[in-house]
Amino acid sequence: MTAPLYDLDAVRAEIPILRTHVPVNNCSHAPRSRVAAAAAQAYLESWNERGMDWDEWIAEVEAARAEFAALIGADPVDVAVATSVSQATSSLASALSWEGERRRIVASAAEFPTVGHVWLAQERLGADVRWVPERGGRIALEDYETTIDERTLIVSACRGYYQTGFKQDVPRIAEMARAKGAMLFVDAYQTLGTEAFDAPGSGADFVASGNLKFLMGMPGIAFLWVRPGRADRLRPTITGWFGRADPFAFAADRLDWADGARRLDVGTPPVWAAYVAGAGMRWLRQIGLDAIGAWTSHLGRRCVEGARERGLTVLGPTDPERKAPTTAIVCEHAHAVEAALRESHVIASARGPAIRVAPHFYNTVDDVDRALDAVAAEIRRRR
Numbered sequence: 589m590t591a592p593l594y595d596l597d598a599v600r601a602e603i604p605i606l607r608t609h610v611p612v613n614n615c616s617h618a619p620r621s622r623v624a625a626a627a628a629q630a631y632l633e634s635w636n637e638r639g640m641d642w643d644e645w646i647a648e649v650e651a652a653r654a655e656f657a658a659l660i661g662a663d664p665v666d667v668a669v670a671t672s673v674s675q676a677t678s679s680l681a682s683a684l685s686w687e688g689e690r691r692r693i694v695a696s697a698a699e700f701p702t703v704g705h706v707w708l709a710q711e712r713l714g715a716d717v718r719w720v721p722e723r724g725g726r727i728a729l730e731d732y733e734t735t736i737d738e739r740t741l742i743v744s745a746c747r748g749y750y751q752t753g754f755k756q757d758v759p760r761i762a763e764m765a766r767a768k769g770a771m772l773f774v775d776a777y778q779t780l781g782t783e784a785f786d787a788p789g790s791g792a793d794f795v796a797s798g799n800l801k802f803l804m805g806m807p808g809i810a811f812l813w814v815r816p817g818r819a820d821r822l823r824p825t826i827t828g829w830f831g832r833a834d835p836f837a838f839a840a841d842r843l844d845w846a847d848g849a850r851r852l853d854v855g856t857p858p859v860w861a862a863y864v865a866g867a868g869m870r871w872l873r874q875i876g877l878d879a880i881g882a883w884t885s886h887l888g889r890r891c892v893e894g895a896r897e898r899g900l901t902v903l904g905p906t907d908p909e910r911k912a913p914t915t916a917i918v919c920e921h922a923h924a925v926e927a928a929l930r931e932s933h934v935i936a937s938a939r940g941p942a943i944r945v946a947p948h949f950y951n952t953v954d955d956v957d958r959a960l961d962a963v964a965a966e967i968r969r970r971r
C-alpha cells in the first residue's frame with residue numbers, strides 16, 4: 589500500500605500544525621483541525637449573537653450522540669452523553685448492584701487507570717475486583733477464561749490498550765462473559781476513529797469512549813453505548829436532570845427514567861465539546877472508517893518495521909493484526925524524550941517506560957520515519 593484510498597493531501601490541508609510539526613500523539617490528543625476549529629467557532633458565534641440558544645445547543649448535543657451511534661453501528665437511543673469516560677463508567681457502576689453472590693468485577697491492570705479506579709471505588713459497596721494480568725504487553729484470553737466465573741457481574745476490557753496499542757479480541761471475551769452470565773464493558777477510546785467498529789456485533793454490553801484522541805475532538809465529552817434492553821433495568825445513583833424522561837418537567841420530587849441509555853445522562857450536557865466532537869466524528873465517517881483502518885494499520889506496521897530497522901525495542905505486540913496504530917518504544921526517561929522530540933517538532937507521547945508513536949489517518953509514511961528517526965537519535969544521544 590503506498591497511499592490511502594482517500595485524498596491525503598486534502599485531509600492534511602485541514603490540519604494546520606502539519607505545516608511545521610509531525611504529530612504522532614493521537615493516543616494522547618488529536619491535533620486541532622480546521623473542522624474542529626469551525627465547529628468550536630460556531631458555538632462561540634451562536635453564544636455571542638443570540639446570547640442563549642438552548643434549542644440549537646441541545647440539537648448539537650443530539651447530533652453528536654447520533655454521530656457516535658452511527659460510528660459504532662448503533663441507535664442514538666442506546667448512547668449516553670457524558671463528560672469523560674471516568675464519569676460514564678462511574679454512572680454505569682452506580683447503577684449496578686454489588687450485593688449477593690454475583691458481585692465480582694474482572695478487569696485488567698493494563699486498562700487506563702481511571703477505569704480501574706472506578707471499579708475499585710465500588711469495593712466499599714461490596715464489589716470484589718479481580719485482576720487479569722498483563723504479560724508482555726498482552727492480556728491473554730486464557731487469563732480471562734480462568735478469572736471469569738459465576739460470581740462475575742461485569743468484565744472490563746479495552747479494544748486497544750493505551751500503553752502498548754495491544755488490540756483485544758472483544759467478541760471472544762464477550763462470549764466468555766456471556767457463558768458465565770456476566771456482562772462486558774469495553775473501553776474503546778484508543779481505537780475508535782482508527783477502524784470500523786460494530787458495537788452491537790462485538791458482543792459487548794457497554795462501550796465507552798471520549799473524543800479527544802483518534803476521534804479528532806476535544807476534552808469535555810464522552811459517550812457510553814448500552815446494549816438494547818440492558819438500560820431499562822439501570823437506576824444510576826450518579827444521575828441528574830438530563831437522565832429524566834422529560835428534563836424540562838422540573839419536578840424535583842420525581843425520579844423517573846429516560847428511555848434507553850439516555851437515563852445515564854447527568855447534568856447540563858457539554859455543549860461546546862459536542863459541537864467539536866460531532867464535527868470530528870462526521871469528518872471521519874465521511875472519509876470512511878474502512879479506508880482509515882487500512883491506512884492506519886499500514887502506518888502501524890511501518891512503525892514496527894521502522895523501529896526494528898533502527899534497533900529500537902517495541903513494548904508489547906508487533907503483530908499488525910493485534911495492535912492499534914500506537915507503537916510503544918522502550919526508552920528511559922520517556923518524558924524527557926518527549927520534551928526533547930518537541931525541539932525537532934515531533935509530537936509523540938510518553939507513558940511509563942515508553943514513548944508512544946501513534947500515527948493517524950492524516951499521517952504519511954514519511955511522518956512515521958521522521959518521528960522514528962527523532963526517537964532513535966534522542967535515545968542514542970542519551971546513552
Ligand SMILES: Cc1ncc(COP(=O)(O)O)c(C=O)c1O
Nearest residue numbers: 672673674700702750777778798
Ligand atoms: C483507554 C483510555 N480510557 C480512558 C482514558 C481517560 O478517560 P477520561 O479522562 O475521559 O475519563 C484514556 C486517556 O486519557 C484512555 O486512553
